Amino acid sequence: MSAITAPKGFVAGGVHAGLKTSGKLDLSIVATADGKPVSAAAVFTSNKLAAAPVQVSRAHLAASGGRAAGIIVNSGNANAATGVAGYEHAEQMCELTADGLGCTADEILVCSTGLIGIPMPFDVVEAGIPQVVASRSTMGGTDAATGIMTTDSVRKEVIHQGSTFKIGAMAKGAGMLQPNMATMLAFLTTDAEVEPSDLHAMLRQAVDKSFNRLTVDGAQSTNDTVIALASGAAGPADPAELQEALDSVCYDLALQMADDAEGSTKTVIIRIQGAVDDLQALHAARAVANNQLAKCSWYGKNAYWGRVASEVGASGIAFDPDLYSVSYGEAVTAAAGVAVAYDEAKMAEYFENRRIHITVDLGLGDGVGEIVTTDLSHAYVDENMGKS
Amino acid sequence: MSAITAPKGFVAGGVHAGLKTSGKLDLSIVATADGKPVSAAAVFTSNKLAAAPVQVSRAHLAASGGRAAGIIVNSGNANAATGVAGYEHAEQMCELTADGLGCTADEILVCSTGLIGIPMPFDVVEAGIPQVVASRSTMGGTDAATGIMTTDSVRKEVIHQGSTFKIGAMAKGAGMLQPNMATMLAFLTTDAEVEPSDLHAMLRQAVDKSFNRLTVDGAQSTNDTVIALASGAAGPADPAELQEALDSVCYDLALQMADDAEGSTKTVIIRIQGAVDDLQALHAARAVANNQLAKCSWYGKNAYWGRVASEVGASGIAFDPDLYSVSYGEAVTAAAGVAVAYDEAKMAEYFENRRIHITVDLGLGDGVGEIVTTDLSHAYVDENMGKS
Numbered sequence: 209m210s211a212i213t214a215p216k217g218f219v220a221g222g223v224h225a226g227l228k229t230s231g232k233l234d235l236s237i238v239a240t241a242d243g244k245p246v247s248a249a250a251v252f253t254s255n256k257l258a259a260a261p262v263q264v265s266r267a268h269l270a271a272s273g274g275r276a277a278g279i280i281v282n283s284g285n286a287n288a289a290t291g292v293a294g295y296e297h298a299e300q301m302c303e304l305t306a307d308g309l310g311c312t313a314d315e316i317l318v319c320s321t322g323l324i325g326i327p328m329p330f331d332v333v334e335a336g337i338p339q340v341v342a343s344r345s346t347m348g349g350t351d352a353a354t355g356i357m358t359t360d361s362v363r364k365e366v367i368h369q370g371s372t373f374k375i376g377a378m379a380k381g382a383g384m385l386q387p388n389m390a391t392m393l394a395f396l397t398t399d400a401e402v403e404p405s406d407l408h409a410m411l412r413q414a415v416d417k418s419f420n421r422l423t424v425d426g427a428q429s430t431n432d433t434v435i436a437l438a439s440g441a442a443g444p445a446d447p448a449e450l451q452e453a454l455d456s457v458c459y460d461l462a463l464q465m466a467d468d469a470e471g472s473t474k475t476v477i478i479r480i481q482g483a484v485d486d487l488q489a490l491h492a493a494r495a496v497a498n499n500q501l502a503k504c505s506w507y508g509k510n511a512y513w514g515r516v517a518s519e520v521g522a523s524g525i526a527f528d529p530d531l532y533s534v535s536y537g538e539a540v541t542a543a544a545g546v547a548v549a550y551d552e553a554k555m556a557e558y559f560e561n562r563r564i565h566i567t568v569d570l571g572l573g574d575g576v577g578e579i580v581t582t583d584l585s586h587a588y589v590d591e592n593m594g595k596s
Numbered sequence: 597m598s599a600i601t602a603p604k605g606f607v608a609g610g611v612h613a614g615l616k617t618s619g620k621l622d623l624s625i626v627a628t629a630d631g632k633p634v635s636a637a638a639v640f641t642s643n644k645l646a647a648a649p650v651q652v653s654r655a656h657l658a659a660s661g662g663r664a665a666g667i668i669v670n671s672g673n674a675n676a677a678t679g680v681a682g683y684e685h686a687e688q689m690c691e692l693t694a695d696g697l698g699c700t701a702d703e704i705l706v707c708s709t710g711l712i713g714i715p716m717p718f719d720v721v722e723a724g725i726p727q728v729v730a731s732r733s734t735m736g737g738t739d740a741a742t743g744i745m746t747t748d749s750v751r752k753e754v755i756h757q758g759s760t761f762k763i764g765a766m767a768k769g770a771g772m773l774q775p776n777m778a779t780m781l782a783f784l785t786t787d788a789e790v791e792p793s794d795l796h797a798m799l800r801q802a803v804d805k806s807f808n809r810l811t812v813d814g815a816q817s818t819n820d821t822v823i824a825l826a827s828g829a830a831g832p833a834d835p836a837e838l839q840e841a842l843d844s845v846c847y848d849l850a851l852q853m854a855d856d857a858e859g860s861t862k863t864v865i866i867r868i869q870g871a872v873d874d875l876q877a878l879h880a881a882r883a884v885a886n887n888q889l890a891k892c893s894w895y896g897k898n899a900y901w902g903r904v905a906s907e908v909g910a911s912g913i914a915f916d917p918d919l920y921s922v923s924y925g926e927a928v929t930a931a932a933g934v935a936v937a938y939d940e941a942k943m944a945e946y947f948e949n950r951r952i953h954i955t956v957d958l959g960l961g962d963g964v965g966e967i968v969t970t971d972l973s974h975a976y977v978d979e980n981m982g983k984s
Contacts, residue, residue, distance in 0.1 A: 253910075254910075255906060255909045255910040256909040256910070256915040256917065257905055257906050257908070257909025257910070257915065257917050258909075258917070288902070288906075289902050289905060289906075289917070289930070289933060289934060289935070290934060291918070291932070291933055291934040323902070324902030324903070324905075324906060325901065325902035325905075325930065325934070325935045326935070327935070425887075425888040425889055427887055427888070427889055427906070427907060427910065428910040429906070430906050430909065499813075499815055500813040500815070500888060500972070500976075500980075501813055501815055501980050504976070504977050504979075504980035504981045505980065505981060507977065507981045508980075508981025508982050510981065510982060513713065514676070514677055514711070514712030514713035514818075515712070517645055517677060517712070517713075518643060518645050518676075518677075518712060518815070518817070518818050519815060520645070521643045521644040521645025521646075521818065522641075522642075522643040522644070522645070522815065522816040527644040527645065529644065529645050529646070529677070530679070542677065542713065544679070545677060545679055546677060546678060546679040546713070547677070547713045547714070547715070584888070584977060585977065586974050586977055588888075588892070588977075589892050589895065589972060589973065589974055589976075589977060590974075591892075592888070592889050592892035592893065592896075593892045593893060593895050593896025593898065594896050594898060
């Protein structure tokens with residue numbers, strides 16, 4: 209659907225450069241139609257082992273004052289833990305792309321996704337960049353979204369139609385769902401007119417409410433990156449509407465990631481309510497979402513609420529063992545801290561859904577927090593035990 | 597080997613009361629030989645959903661001023677999230693045991709291990725307690741160690757011979773290795789003479805250096821308990837020697853737990869050195885130890901050091917991506933932040949060991965921390981996906 213080029217002013221493309229031995233697309237570009245820089249903002253991993261492309265993109269955004277003309281993205285190699293050569297390769301990727309677009313290297317952002325600690329076969333990338341630059345068009349969004357995929361089974365794209373503007377978006381992965389093909393990458397374009405600093409604040413909020421509330425295994429990649437470009441071609445937008453649209457697009461992408469997480473069979477939405485405050489609720493929801501034992505029980509279609517309650521109790525937040533209740537979907541499994549009989553046939557039926565909602569009400573206050581996660585399956589172990 | 601009765605002044609026993617449908621022993625006792633209270637100390641779970649027996653034992657220790665004459669332990673039901681009835685059952689277990697030993701209920705401690713949220717079939721326990729009290733003897737330690745087992749495949753016992761005293765110990769489980777048969781329980785007896793407050797301080801340190809450095813899946817049970825009784829029959833001990841002995845006994849039990857963790861194929865000792873301080877080193881070691889992706893790689897016998905380094909980088913401690921090294925056993929896999937070639941045949945051979953040592957040197961300071969953990973296998977998922 210070429211989502212990323214839906215807003216006015218953008219082109220995109222994707223080619224097979226040769227990083228993936230499968231022959232699939234592995235090099236993508238998103239750029240402004242005229243090669244001129246526009247407002248840009250990004251949110252990067254906070255991992256101190258940040259990959260070379262993360263460091264280079266961060267530096268370029270700072271140098272350009274929050275403006276960019278294009279993004280070059282490769283899959284098949286993370287260019288992380290690759291030393292000085294890694295930085296040089298990331299920098300060269302920007303230079304080659306800038307040459308093709310007619311802008312400066314500072315106006316290019318770069319992302320990589322793949323194995324950590326493997327030197328990049330740079331000749332392949334070097335030969336591929338002129339090709340991917342040449343491939344760019346207003347119809348190239350689908351190829352671009354394909355070229356960033358690693359173990360994703362489907363492309364992840366969203367188009368949002370606002371009252372005066374559009375947002376287009378594409379993404380891959382899910383917060384370290386794959387160590388071998390690590391990384392969550394998301395790219396958003398809009399034709400709304402917005403200053404770089406405002407775009408950054410808005411993107412930050414949207415990320416906090418979406419990708420930062422998605423956890424597959426609690427790990428943070430060396431390469432996680434979310435980038436937004438705003439061409440301004442549609443003129444100024446209502447800030448509240450734009451914020452809401454960015455929130456909604458990011459949340460949609462996060463849910464798509466969870467639904468497609470490698471080796472998962474369930475998307476589980478953990479909601480803690482009745483907490484002392486929202487922060488405590490979110491903290492406890494994250495603890496449950498990252499709990500290996502609870503994850504196994506969801507895979508087993510097993511409403512073992514005691515495991516969920518125990519994790520909330522262990523999370524350190526204010527908790528009264530005689531007040532809490534636990535529900536799976538509509539079915540209450542515990543109330544006032546003790547077991548409640550429920551219809552087991554209906555529960556078994558509920559567990560046939562892909563998306564499962566678990567709610568813990570602490571009965572203490574108005575705090576609410578929600579985290580989206582997945583189960584822990586045999587296939588997850590399979591995916592993550594091997595080298596490739 | 598009746599370890600728990602090796603020190604002078606103790607008896608023990610175990611019977612099948614009927615909580616386990618398998619017919620295996622499920623009710624154990626450890627008591628002073630004369631039924632008189634001695635110095636006692638305990639470390640309990642900090643989970644706010646602490647089980648009824650934890651709450652009752654805590655109250656009894658406070659009421660008795662750190663003295664106890666016996667410990668009654670059942671497997672097959674956790675008596676956790678069981679409301680008011682649960683507290684009453686735990687209290688009644690102490691009363692019945694006290695009647696048998698001729699002491700007060702305050703002088704009895706109680707532990708339970710099994711499923712959370714299931715009401716206790718108390719008639720079975722009520723009938724079993726007089727039997728287990730009657731079964732106690734100086735030879736009953738093996739039955740007692742058997743009666744506390746849940747999914748443990750071997751009894752976990754240690755006897756330590758000091759210069760003037762002995763320590764006997766038994767344990768089950770491994771820090772929430774099983775949600776269904778949850779809980780880590782450990783019991784220590786000694787004939788050293790030591791005040792309750794000193795015993796508590798020593799036990800606290802021993803637990804911090806052993807069980808608190810063992811993690812199977814990062815979760816803390818509702819029932820985790822470590823109890824020490826000191827009869828004083830061997831007279832005063834050298835405090836430094838006694839501390840060292842308690843440390844060593846607890847560490848031995850912790851390693852036994854890791855080696856027998858359900859569904860695990862590897863015991864992995866994560867050592868972080870060269871950190872800014874010990875606290876940071878320990879924090880990073882725990883982060884690596886609890887990382888689902890790293891755990892899968894160990895199961896796959898895969899020296900994917902990038903995953904380990906990434907987790908250290910994400911842990912929030914001081915970290916320089918150009919300084920760290922990673923080793924598996926003697927083999928260096930990364931140095932100065934980049935890959936180092938290693939002998940793959942030798943690495944494959946190393947991964948045939950049950951115990952794997954992974955060392956990350958941060959090159960920043962003198963801080964050292966070590967955590968013992970296990971891998972994440974298909975069998976682990978099997979064990980934890982079902983209800984029983």
